[in-house]
Each structure stands twice: as structure tokens, then as C-alpha cells.
Amino acid sequence: MSTDIQEGKMSRRRFLRCLAGGIAGLTAAGWGADRLLAHTICRPGEWKGPISDHFDGTCFFNPTVSLDYSTSAAMRWLKERNEKGNYPVVKSNRFSPELADEVSGRNWEVTMVNHSTLLIRCAGLNILTDPIWSDHTSPIPLGPERKRPVGIAWEALPHIDVCLISHDHYDHFDVPTLQRLYKRDNPLFIVPLGLKSLLNYHLEADTRCEEKDWWDEVKITSKLRVVLTPALHWSKRYRDAASANRSLWCGFSLLVEDGPHIYFAGDTARCNWFEDIRRRLGAPHVALLPIGMYKPEWIRRNHTSPADAVEAFRQLEAQQAIACHFGTWQLANEGYDETLTDLAQALLAQNIAPEKFLTPDNGQTMRGSV
Numbered sequence: 001m002s003t004d005i006q007e008g009k010m011s012r013r014r015f016l017r018c019l020a021g022g023i024a025g026l027t028a029a030g031w032g033a034d035r036l037l038a039h040t041i042c043r044p045g046e047w048k049g050p051i052s053d054h055f056d057g058t059c060f061f062n063p064t065v066s067l068d069y070s071t072s073a074a075m076r077w078l079k080e081r082n083e084k085g086n087y088p089v090v091k092s093n094r095f096s097p098e099l100a101d102e103v104s105g106r107n108w109e110v111t112m113v114n115h116s117t118l119l120i121r122c123a124g125l126n127i128l129t130d131p132i133w134s135d136h137t138s139p140i141p142l143g144p145e146r147k148r149p150v151g152i153a154w155e156a157l158p159h160i161d162v163c164l165i166s167h168d169h170y171d172h173f174d175v176p177t178l179q180r181l182y183k184r185d186n187p188l189f190i191v192p193l194g195l196k197s198l199l200n201y202h203l204e205a206d207t208r209c210e211e212k213d214w215w216d217e218v219k220i221t222s223k224l225r226v227v228l229t230p231a232l233h234w235s236k237r238y239r240d241a242a243s244a245n246r247s248l249w250c251g252f253s254l255l256v257e258d259g260p261h262i263y264f265a266g267d268t269a270r271c272n273w274f275e276d277i278r279r280r281l282g283a284p285h286v287a288l289l290p291i292g293m294y295k296p297e298w299i300r301r302n303h304t305s306p307a308d309a310v311e312a313f314r315q316l317e318a319q320q321a322i323a324c325h326f327g328t329w330q331l332a333n334e335g336y337d338e339t340l341t342d343l344a345q346a347l348l349a350q351n352i353a354p355e356k357f358l359t360p361d362n363g364q365t366m367r368g369s370v
Contacts, residue, residue, distance in 0.1 A: 085335025
């Protein structure tokens with residue numbers, strides 16, 4: 001065999017070894033990056049406690065319905081993104097917050113900040129739900145982009161006494177905003193089981209935090225108590241199955257003695273919990289209900305469509321509904337105007353006056369008395 005042929009074979013073998021080594025190195029680096037994300041910025045919460053009707057000792061679950069929260073479901077949604085409706089970009093909000101000097105007694109005030117972030121004022125306190133001031137609902141500055149400005153500039157946000165966090169999804173648990181809020185105001189955080197560990201990890205501190213189960217109560221003052229209410233949803237911050245449902249999800253009822261009952265649903269699909277909340281806690285004076293992220297149909301199993309929200313309003317027997325979870329990010333396929341039209345049709349079908357179910361713009365303040 002000639003020397004040239006031998007050298008050619010040796011060269012090919014060296015190339016194949018280098019190629020195999022490169023592939024192995026990239027695979028190892030990819031695996032390492034994957035594990036790093038899963039244990040750092042995308043890590044789940046953690047809870048250790050007794051088994052219950054919605055906790056199996058490791059993960060939480062919905063007692064009556066099994067939801068599809070798999071990676072394949074997310075990929076299916078990405079394939080259907082070309083079917084999305086129009087969500088226009090709005091450069092400035094039509095409304096500016098009109099905050100009263102104080103809200104107490106039988107009075108309530110709610111200002112739409114954006115998405116599921118609402119500033120609730122009652123019993124002399126300022127309460128913030130699922131705060132997000134970021135431009136992206138993602139652990140990195142990619143993914144869904146903001147379509148409307150935040151309704152209250154950070155510098156104009158009053159001191160926050162209590163922060164309610166319903167679950168761990170990025171559009172509800174926004175780490176940069178929570179870090180800013182903790183450093184500025186050090187509020188009392190109220191979270192469902194499993195979220196305290198995640199909160200403390202990202203804030204690098206042992207926060208003032210009440211971590212509770214469904215139907216548990218936190219007494220804030222002699223006048224105000226907060227009850228964590230069940231919801232039909234799920235939790236997950238990374239694609240691997242081990243991250244799913246490691247923390248609980250919930251809504252909140254704010255009950256003011258001789259004053260308003262304000263219910264914040266968090267994120268939920270249509271369920272019978274609304275009737276249970278009314279029976280156990282009474283009909284809310286104000287119900288803050290999600291109406292977005294419901295198309296295509298399979299994603300509706302995880303969220304509340306406008307028609308579902310109207311049915312929840314009816315089951316709760318609430319005096320006033322205020323819509324949330326819409327308007328700032330397009331997180332599913334329905335368009336902005338489509339959401340408003342679907343809600344108007346659902347109200348008409350149930351013979352409910354439109355003013356009973358408000359769809360506020362970012363920055364809009366609503367108030368009332370009971």
C-alpha cells in the first residue's frame with residue numbers, strides 16, 4: 001500500500017475522531033447548559049409536606065381534571081402561531097392612574113397596571129398582584145414582547161404593603177420586578193405552597209413571606225384577612241418533566257371586616273371552584289377575572305376564555321367584575337379586539353350589562369363602595 005494511501009486513511013481517521021470528539025463535546029456542553037438552566041434561572045419551587053387531595057408527596061395536581069402541560073403541547077402551540085389574530089402595538093396609554101389619598105372602610109380601588117398586575121387598595125393598604133414591569137414574559141429578553149406600556153410607572157408606584165403571587169409562570173412570577181419590589185418596599189409576600197423557596201432563591205434573602213395551602217388564611221391586620229383559594233391550573237418554569245407542578249397555584253380572596261370582599265382569580269381554567277368560593281367565603285363585591293389566552297381550543301383547558309369568565313362571574317354572584325390577563329402580551333392566538341368582542345357576546349348571551357364586567361386599559365383606575 002502506498003504511503004499516500006496510508007496517510008489518507010490516517011487523515012480520515014483523525015478527522016472522524018475529531019468530529020466524534022466535537023460532537024461529544026457539544027453534547028456535553030448542551031447537557032451542562034440544560035442542567036444549569038434547570039437549576040438556576042429556570043428552577044422550580046419546592047415543597048415537602050404531607051400528601052393531600054392535591055399533593056402526591058412530590059408534585060401538586062388538580063383533584064378533578066388533568067391538564068396538558070407537556071413540552072409537546074408547547075410545541076403544538078408554536079406550530080399554530082401563524083394562526084394568531086391581530087394584537088396592535090400601542091405606544092401610550094389612554095388613562096393615567098387616579099389614586100385616592102387613602103382607601104379604607106367600605107371603599108375599594110383597583111388600578112390596572114398590566115396583564116395580571118393590579119394595584120388593589122383597601123383597608124388602608126396597597127396590595128399588588130403578580131407584578132411584572134419587564135418587557136418580556138421570559139427568563140431572558142426574548143419571547144413575547146410588550147404591546148402596551150405599563151399602566152403605572154415604577155417611580156409613581158406607591159409603597160406596596162402586600163404582594164400576592166398566584167403561581168410560578170413567567171407572566172406572573174417575574175424575577176426582575178420581584179427583586180426591585182423587595183429592595184424598594186420589602187412587602188409581605190403571600191404565596192402558595194412551594195413558592196417561598198423560589199422567591200428566596202431569586203431575592204437572595206429570607207423574605208417576609210406567608211406560604212399557604214388552598215383555603216388557608218393570612219391575617220394582615222385586624223381589618224383585613226387574605227384567603228388562598230383553589231384554581232384549575234399548573235406550574236412549570238422549564239421544559240423538563242421534573243420541573244412541573246413542584247409548587248402550587250391559587251387565587252386570593254381579600255376580606256375586609258365591614259368592607260369589601262375582593263377576589264383575584266390568578267390564572268385558572270373554568271371549574272367548580274367558583275361556586276365553592278362563594279359558598280365558603282361569600283359572594284365577592286369585586287371579582288378580578290382573567291379573560292385572555294384561550295385560542296386554540298386546547299389551550300383553553302388551562303385558561304379562562306371570556307365566556308368562561310362570564311360564567312365564573314355568574315357562579316361567584318359577584319357585584320362587579322374586572323377583566324385581567326389580557327391586553328399587554330399576546331400569549332395565545334386570539335387578537336386583542338377579538339377578546340373584547342367575545343366578552344361582549346358572552347355578556348349579551350347571559351343578559352349581563354356591559355358595565356358589570358369592565359375591561360380596563362392599562363393605567364385605568366376603578367373604585368367603589370359596599
